[in-house]
Structure formats: structure tokens, C-alpha cells
Amino acid sequence: xxxxxxxxxxxxxxxxxxxxxxxxxxxxxxxxxxxxxxxxxxxxxxxxxxxxxxxxxxxxxxxxxxxxxxxxxxxxxxxxxxxxxxxxxxxxxxxxxxxxxxxxxxxxxxxxxxxxxxxxxxxxxxxxxxxxxxxxxxxxxxxxxxxxxxxxxxxxxxxxxxxxxxxxxxxxxxxxxxxxxxxxxxxxxxxxxxxxxxxxxxxxxxxxxxxxxxxxxxxxxxxxxxxxxxxxxxxxxxxxxxxxxxxxxxxxxxxxxxxxxxxxxxxxxxxxxxxxxxxxxxxxxxxxxxxxxxxxxxxxxxxxxxxxxxxxxxxxxxxxxxxxxxxxxxxxxxxxxxxxxxxxxxxxxxxxxxxxxxxxxxxxxxxxxxxxxxxxxxxxxxxxxxxxxxxxxxxxxxxxxxxxxxxxxxxxxxxxxxxxxxxxxxxxxxxxxxxxxxxxxxxxxxxx
Amino acid sequence: xxxxxxxxxxxxxxxxxxxxxxxxxxxxxxxxxxxxxxxxxxxxxxxxxxxxxxxxxxxxxxxxxxxxxxxxxxxxxxxxxxxxxxxxxxxxxxxxxxxxxxxxxxxxxxxxxxxxxxxxxxxxxxxxxxxxxxxxxxxxxxxxxxxxxxxxxxxxxxxxxxxxxxxxxxxxxxxxxxxxxxxxxxxxxxxxxxxxxxxxxxxxxxxxxxxxxxxxxxxxxxxxxxxxxxxxxxxxxxxxxxxxxxxxxxxxxxxxxxxxxxxxxxxxxxxxxxxxxxxxxxxxxxxxxxxxxxxxxxxxxxxxxxxxxxxxxxxxxxxxxxxxxxxxxxxxxxxxxxxxxxxxxxxxxxxxxxxxxxxxxxxxxxxxxxxxxxxxxxxxxxxxxxxxxxxxxxxxxxxxxxxxxxxxxxxxxxxxxxxxxxxxxxxxxxxxxxxxxxxxxxxxxxx
Numbered sequence: 001x002x003x004x005x006x007x008x009x010x011x012x013x014x015x016x017x018x019x020x021x022x023x024x025x026x027x028x029x030x031x032x033x034x035x036x037x038x039x040x041x042x043x044x045x046x047x048x049x050x051x052x053x054x055x056x057x058x059x060x061x062x063x064x065x066x067x068x069x070x071x072x073x074x075x076x077x078x079x080x081x082x083x084x085x086x087x088x089x090x091x092x093x094x095x096x097x098x099x100x101x102x103x104x105x106x107x108x109x110x111x112x113x114x115x116x117x118x119x120x121x122x123x124x125x126x127x128x129x130x131x132x133x134x135x136x137x138x139x140x141x142x143x144x145x146x147x148x149x150x151x152x153x154x155x156x157x158x159x160x161x162x163x164x165x166x167x168x169x170x171x172x173x174x175x176x177x178x179x180x181x182x183x184x185x186x187x188x189x190x191x192x193x194x195x196x197x198x199x200x201x202x203x204x205x206x207x208x209x210x211x212x213x214x215x216x217x218x219x220x221x222x223x224x225x226x227x228x229x230x231x232x233x234x235x236x237x238x239x240x241x242x243x244x245x246x247x248x249x250x251x252x253x254x255x256x257x258x259x260x261x262x263x264x265x266x267x268x269x270x271x272x273x274x275x276x277x278x279x280x281x282x283x284x285x286x287x288x289x290x291x292x293x294x295x296x297x298x299x300x301x302x303x304x305x306x307x308x309x310x311x312x313x314x315x316x317x318x319x320x321x322x323x324x325x326x327x328x329x330x331x332x333x334x335x336x337x338x339x340x341x342x343x344x345x346x347x348x349x350x351x352x353x354x355x356x357x358x359x360x361x362x363x364x365x366x367x368x369x370x371x372x373x374x375x376x377x378x379x380x381x382x383x384x385x386x387x388x389x390x391x392x393x394x395x396x397x398x399x400x401x402x403x404x405x406x407x408x409x410x411x412x413x414x415x416x417x418x419x420x421x422x423x424x425x426x427x428x429x430x431x432x433x434x435x436x437x438x439x440x441x442x443x444x445x446x447x448x
Numbered sequence: 449x450x451x452x453x454x455x456x457x458x459x460x461x462x463x464x465x466x467x468x469x470x471x472x473x474x475x476x477x478x479x480x481x482x483x484x485x486x487x488x489x490x491x492x493x494x495x496x497x498x499x500x501x502x503x504x505x506x507x508x509x510x511x512x513x514x515x516x517x518x519x520x521x522x523x524x525x526x527x528x529x530x531x532x533x534x535x536x537x538x539x540x541x542x543x544x545x546x547x548x549x550x551x552x553x554x555x556x557x558x559x560x561x562x563x564x565x566x567x568x569x570x571x572x573x574x575x576x577x578x579x580x581x582x583x584x585x586x587x588x589x590x591x592x593x594x595x596x597x598x599x600x601x602x603x604x605x606x607x608x609x610x611x612x613x614x615x616x617x618x619x620x621x622x623x624x625x626x627x628x629x630x631x632x633x634x635x636x637x638x639x640x641x642x643x644x645x646x647x648x649x650x651x652x653x654x655x656x657x658x659x660x661x662x663x664x665x666x667x668x669x670x671x672x673x674x675x676x677x678x679x680x681x682x683x684x685x686x687x688x689x690x691x692x693x694x695x696x697x698x699x700x701x702x703x704x705x706x707x708x709x710x711x712x713x714x715x716x717x718x719x720x721x722x723x724x725x726x727x728x729x730x731x732x733x734x735x736x737x738x739x740x741x742x743x744x745x746x747x748x749x750x751x752x753x754x755x756x757x758x759x760x761x762x763x764x765x766x767x768x769x770x771x772x773x774x775x776x777x778x779x780x781x782x783x784x785x786x787x788x789x790x791x792x793x794x795x796x797x798x799x800x801x802x803x804x805x806x807x808x809x810x811x812x813x814x815x816x817x818x819x820x821x822x823x824x825x826x827x828x829x830x831x832x833x834x835x836x837x838x839x840x841x842x843x844x845x846x847x848x849x850x851x852x853x854x855x856x857x858x859x860x861x862x863x864x865x866x867x868x869x870x871x872x873x874x875x876x877x878x879x880x881x882x883x884x885x886x887x888x889x890x891x892x893x894x895x
Contacts, residue, residue, distance in 0.1 A: 008527075008553055034475060076736075080731055083810075103814065105813060252590075294576070296577075296578075298587075299584040355527065359528010359546075365474070365479045
């Protein structure tokens with residue numbers, strides 16, 4: 001074989017497909033045609049997420065989203081009806097959006113969408129179904145939180161925020177219990193049924209009439225009302241600090257080192273995400289190379305931003321062998337300090353710039369990923385050419401702009417270190433790190 | 449080089465050294481998915497060397513003759529590409545999805561580690577990746593509620609010494625015993641072009657892809673010795689019911705049930721596959737309707753209680769898993785699950801069968817909807833069945849399987865003397881009591 005590596009070919013220029021937009025009544029259909037893609041992705045976006053829930057109805061989005069699966073006839077009848085059309089229901093709630101949708105074979109989209117529209121606009125919302133789903137969700141909270149990494153992530157909100165973000169998105173494990181069938185019905189009537197939303201459609205659109213789809217899905221619902229948001233305050237407490245969530249007998253510890261960040265619209269995305277990629281966004285990023293590839297403490301380590309409409313979070317996360325916990329924490333913080341002090345290397349700059357420019361055909365090679373990009377644009381009010389603008393931002397990155405992003409966006413001095421693991425084993429070594437005060441809590445005491 | 453046939457949606461070629469190449473078209477532009485299936489998995493491991501095929505997969509990213517440690521990942525990530533690998537009992541796959549202009553580079557990287565991995569391997573690299581894999585085991589098995597379920601299921605399903613008796617991750621002790629010489633001999637024994645299917649999904653002309661593959665892989669010699677896979681035949685039936693009862697820190701009782709069923713690819717496998725979908729795939733499935741919605745004694749899993757672990761070279765496993773609701777005894781749930789399974793022998797309706805086919809076809813379409821997924825499916829169908837077109841047509845296998853065939857398969861196979869049960873029960877009888885006990889223990893300063 002040739003002993004020298006072959007040069008890369010010429011990079012073809014890439015533009016994100018320009019979506020078609022059709023306004024139908026109070027809503028808008030945004031669509032991308034992908035000829036040959038037989039599985040069509042539909043997503044209906046209501047820009048009402050967990051962040052704007054009143055504090056006496058925490059979890060109502062998630063519960064309503066679950067109850068929609070009971071369908072217009074109730075008693076969990078929606079999914080089986082869709083399954084007969086080979087269609088898959090999806091619903092997802094995040095802090096800024098209530099998203100429902102379908103993946104369906106192109107030749108069955110029209111029938112499936114009629115079922116879908118009924119499910120979203122005219123669900124039965126039987127009180128028995130609501131109570132059953134609510135109890136299942138409450139139990140599922142602890143089933144899922146039995147996994148150390150999940151518990152660590154869920155513990156984070158209360159360490160960084162007061163208000164809505166202090167309680168997990170689903171309202172569990174406590175406040176969700178207060179949501180009544182009446183609360184669900186009124187939330188659904190006001191925020192979902194009567195609001196048209198935006199319908200995203202991606203796949204082979206041959207034979208699909210977008211206007212008809214819009215009519216079916218929007219009916220006579222009204223357009224989306226204006227959203228208001230305010231930045232939630234942090235809780236009291238010294239920073240940096242360490243919280244150990246006790247999980248006796250754990251052979252590994254789940255770590256999350258996090259601090260608050262600006263909102264999505266306030267950050268310069270290529271610079272912020274670029275610096276996070278250098279630290280922990282890729283396999284070859286600094287955290288993974290140090291904790292996994294040099295020290296062998298973990299199966300993987302990384303970092304990222306969770307950017308919302310009104311605020312954000314930056315976090316590093318990993319799961320490490322129990323006895324290496326304290327050193328993993330100090331090593332992670334040292335990686336951040338080093339990056340802030342010395343900035344990025346030429347190789348790192350090139351990797352970030354190129355992976356986010358020439359790699360776009362890979363990122364958008366499925367209907368689901370294209371639909372995901374469109375949903376993101378709807379939720380965050382971004383223009384149709386957002387992906388191309390963002391790419392231009394990455395092309396403009398320099399060492400100076402990334403170095404300044406490290407000091408602007410990474411703040412280890414404001415971090416909370418959450419460790420889910422065996423407290424008896426971890427308390428002393430974590431105290432000895434001198435990072436800050438160490439508190440130990442049982443998981444069930446974290447939420448009230 | 450021979451062209452086997454380029455009809456239909458794929459191009460199919462075999463190089464002189466035995467490497468099988470399949471090309472197919474991508475549905476979005478400017479992207480190339482490369483997928484290699486090597487015909488080696490944990491079934492090739494010998495006692496005392498469990499976990500080795502998977503540890504070896506890690507080592508394939510640690511540098512070769514012309515590529516330094518970490519460089520393979522770096523090259524692909526810099527291109528914004530996706531890259532990873534996985535190991536199962538039957539095969540090891542490696543895959544990259546990259547912008548089309550990087551195809552030559554990817555082929556060269558893959559060819560280099562196929563031909564010269566042994567030159568880049570050091571003790572330091574081996575020690576590091578052994579630690580990484582041990583942490584992978586902790587993360588997925590030992591520190592995870594119910595994490596050891598699969599390991600326990602395999603132990604019950606296949607006798608001691610059988611190549612499917614152990615899980616791909618292997619044991620900590622065997623991982624410790626891995627040495628550098630064995631790494632090199634493993635590469636020599638299993639990693640040859642004659643043991644590889646290479647699939648390229650792209651917009652490029654198949655002949656162009658062939659020329660490039662020939663350029664980078666064509667001169668790599670086939671293995672001079674092909675090791676025999678350990679005997680995977682099963683002399684005796686399971687002899688069930690067999691069970692493994694575990695009491696440990698889990699949030700709820702967990703019921704894991706398994707049955708030996710025919711190897712992947714046989715018609716009766718397909719019939720049982722449909723039975724598993726009737727039973728526990730989707731929210732229209734029997735277990736979901738009966739035990740999540742109607743009674744309801746099982747935790748809501750969204751309709752994912754039953755599935756098949758497909759093995760090509762020995763009996764596959766039909767697996768059923770449900771977790772108990774709060775306050776529900778594990779015995780009650782287990783009995784209810786077994787009752788639902790037993791009812792399949794009384795027959796399934798046409799409507800149930802139609803739903804099962806639709807759900808399975810949807811899942812199949814989902815799996816081939818990305819270039820990487822399509823490439824993987826094609827590699828699988830080529831490696832296991834020598835027929836890449838099956839990646840597109842697989843759901844048609846279910847069209848003519850009748851309700852009676854599904855019923856008959858259930859009646860023959862889903863019976864107690866073919867049954868294994870792994871049961872997890874919390875240390876206390878309910879989650880609430882467990883939490884209470886933990887709280888008290890912590891308050892008292894116990895460990």
C-alpha cells in the first residue's frame with residue numbers, strides 16, 4: 001500500500017438546504033425535500049417549554065406531552081393506531097419548546113397526519129389516564145435516577161438556579177405530584193390546542209401537499225403569542241463548592257462540574273461552542289485525552305453548553321473509577337485553567353474551524369438531523385440561513401477569538417462540582433482538594 | 449478482482465485478496481459512509497481471554513505503522529466526521545462518516561491499521577486501554593442497576609465453555625491477563641482483507657469507489673492461516689426453567705426472561721421475531737396493554753419489553769424485560785409476564801400481526817435512514833448472508849409468515865423447558881422501604 005497518506009480532495013461548497021415556507025391559517029409549515037428519503041420526519045413546535053411554567057405547575061409540559069399518547073380515545077390508544085401505519089410518535093419537552101411529531105413512511109404520511117392532528121388538538125385527557133401517567137412518571141424519576149450519571153445531571157439545576165430551573169424539567173420527584181387532571185386540561189387548551197405552532201417536514205415530499213398538511217395540523221388555531229423571559233437568580237452559597245450526592249457502594253463516581261452561562265442569544269455561538277469543543281466536545285479534546293487516554297480513569301469525558309432562551313449552563317461531565325474521583329476533579333479544573341491561561345493550539349483551532357464547516361454534509365445527512373436543525377431555528381427564532389451564518393462564524397475564528405472565548409465563557413471559579421458516589425469514600429479526598437466547601441446529601445433530600 | 453454482480457441498488461466486488469466491497473447510493477449529497485465488518489467477535493475468544501475482541505477493537509484506534517496514537521480520531525473529527533466501532537459476539541465493525549472529499553484519507557487510515565497495526569502497538573497503549581475498558585465495564589455493568597443482567601442471561605443460556613457463554617465486555621480478571629504478544633497474534637489471526645466486508649455509501653460512481661479501494665487495500669495479503677471458530681453447536685436443550693436470583697441495590701424488582709430460538713436468518717427466527725413484536729414491541733403490544741396500561745403492575749417502558757438478540761452461528765435469544773411498579777412484588781410481575789408469553793401459543797390475530805410487521809418495518813427503515821446506518825446494514829447482510837440487497841428488502845421476509853406460523857413457533861419454543869429467568873429484587877420489598885432504610889443507615893453513620 002502507499003506509505004504516505006493521500007491528500008484530501010477539494011472541498012465541495014455546502015449550503016444548508018433552503019426550506020420552503022408555507023403560511024396556513026395561524027401556523028407555518030417549514031419543509032425540506034430530500035428525494036429518496038422514504039421516512040419523513042414531521043415536528044410540530046409549540047414554543048412553550050418548561051422554563052415558562054408557573055411554579056405551582058412544574059412538570060405540566062412533560063405530563064401533558066405523555067398524556068397525548070393516550071390519544072383522542074384515551075387509554076393509550078394513540079401509539080397502537082399510529083403503529084398500524086408504520087408511523088412512530090415522538091414527543092419531547094425541553095426548557096424552551098413543546099415538540100410533538102411523527103416519523104412515517106412517505107406513502108403513509110397523509111393518513112398518519114390526520115391521526116397526529118387529532119392527537120395534538122383533540123386528546124381525550126381522561127382524568128384516569130392523567131393520574132396513571134403521573135404516577136408512572138413519578139416512579140420513573142427514581143428508576144432513571146438509579147443511574148449515577150442521570151442523578152448527577154438532575155441534581156445540577158438546584159445548585160445553579162432558583163425558580164423553575166431548580167426543579168428537574170419533569171417536575172419530579174415531588175412537585176409533579178401536585179399536577180391535577182384539571183391543570184393538564186387547562187394547560188393543553190391554552191398553550192397547545194389553541195396555538196397553531198410551526199410544522200417542520202423533512203423527507204421525500206413527492207406527493208405530499210404541504211398546504212393540506214398545514215390545514216390538517218393547524219385547523220383554526222391561533223398564531224403563537226409573544227414570549228417573555230427573565231434571567232433566574234442563582235441560589236445562595238459559596239463558589240466554587242462541592243456537592244456529594246451519596247450513592248453507597250458505587251464503584252464509579254459520576255461527576256458534573258458546571259457553572260452558569262449567558263443565554264443562547266447572548267453568546268457568540270462559534271466562539272463559545274468552539275472553546276467547549278477544544279476542552280471536551282470531541283474524542284481528541286483535552287478532557288478525554290487526559291482522563292481517558294493518558295490516565296485511564298474513565299470510559300469518556302466531555303463538556304458542552306446547554307443554552308436556553310433566558311440563560312445557560314456550561315458543564316463538564318464524566319464517570320470515573322471511585323478512587324480516582326478527587327484527582328479527576330482537580331485534573332478537569334486544571335485543564336480549564338490551562339486553556340484560559342495559554343489558549344488553543346493551531347491544531348485545535350484548525351480542528352474546530354474545519355469540523356464545523358467542511359463537516360456539515362455529515363451533520364445533515366438524515367431527515368431527523370435536518371428536522372432537528374429546523375426545530376432549533378423555530379425555538380430560538382433563528383433565520384433560515386442560520387446554519388450557513390454559523391458556518392461563516394466558524395470560518396472567521398482565529399486563535400485570538402478562541403482564546404478570548406476561554407476567558408469570557410469558562411469560569412471555574414464559579415463552578416459547582418456535583419459528585420454522585422460513595423460519600424464515605426469520597427468526602428475526605430474531595431475535602432483535601434481545597435476546591436471549596438463539601439456538602440453531602442442523600443438524593444431524596446435534594447428536592448422538596 | 450471479480451465482479452460478482454452490480455444489479456439493483458448495490459455494486460458488489462471481491463478483490464483478489466478476498467476483501468468484499470459493496471457500494472450503494474446515499475440519499476443526501478457530499479457525504480460518504482465507510483463501514484467495515486470483520487468476521488471476528490467474542491465468539492472467537494477462548495477461556496481465560498474473554499473480553500479480548502472488544503479490547504482489541506479499542507487498540508485499533510491507538511496507532512499503526514503510519515498513524516500515531518489518537519491520530520485516527522483526530523483526522524476524522526477534524527473533518528466533522530463521525531467515527532466509532534463496536535464489538536458483538538459475531539463481528540467487529542469500524543465506521544466513519546465523512547465529507548466526500550475525505551474518502552481516500554479514510555480508506556488509507558483503515559488500510560493502514562489493517563496492514564500494520566502490529567507495528568504501532570506498545571505495552572503502554574495496551575495498559576491504558578485496558579484501564580479504559582475496565583471503566584467501560586464499570587459504567588455499563590457494575591455501577592448500573594440491572595447492569596449485569598445480560599451477563600447472567602448468557603451464563604444461563606449457553607453452557608460453560610460455549611463461545612456465547614460470556615458477554616463481549618469480558619471479565620476483569622481476563623482483561624488483566626491480556627498481553628502484548630497475544631494482541632499481535634490476534635491481529636494476525638483475524639484481521640485480514642479476506643475476513644472483511646467494506647461498504648461505501650456515497651454519491652460516487654461505484655467503479656470510482658472500486659478503484660480507490662483497490663489502490664489502498666489491493667496489495668494487503670490475505671491471511672495465510674484462517675483459525676477455526678470455537679464450536680458453537682448446542683448438544684442439549686436448555687433444560688429449563690433455569691434461574692438466577694439476585695438481591696441487590698436496585699430501585700425496583702426486575703424480571704428478565706429468555707428463550708433459546710433459532711439462529712438469525714432462519715425462517716422460524718423471523719416467526720419468533722414477529723412473536724416478540726406482538727408480545728412486547730410498541731404500545732400496541734400485549735405486554736404493554738396488559739401490564740402497563742390495564743393492570744398496571746409494570747413500569748412504563750414505552751413499549752420495549754421484548755426483543756431478540758440475533759446470533760448467526762448459534763441459537764439466538766428472545767428476551768423479555770419488565771420492571772415492577774412501586775409496591776408490586778417481583779413474583780407477581782414475573783407470573784404475569786409468563787402468562788402473557790404462554791398465551792401466544794393460543795394464537796395471534798391478523799391485526800396483531802399487521803401491527804407487528806408495521807412496527808418492525810418502521811424500525812428497519814429508521815435504521816437504514818442514515819448513510820452510516822445503511823452502510824452498517826449492508827455490511828451485516830453481506831458478512832452474514834452474502835447478500836447486500838437484503839438491507840433494503842429485509843421487511844419483505846415477514847410478508848408471508850402467517851399467524852399460524854407465529855403461533856406454532858411460540859408453542860414449540862416459548863415453553864418452560866426452554867426458559868431462563870434472571871430476577872433482580874431490591875434488598876427491601878419496596879423502593880420506599882429501601883430508601884427509608886438507606887436514610888436510616890446514613891443517619892446512623894453506617895457505610
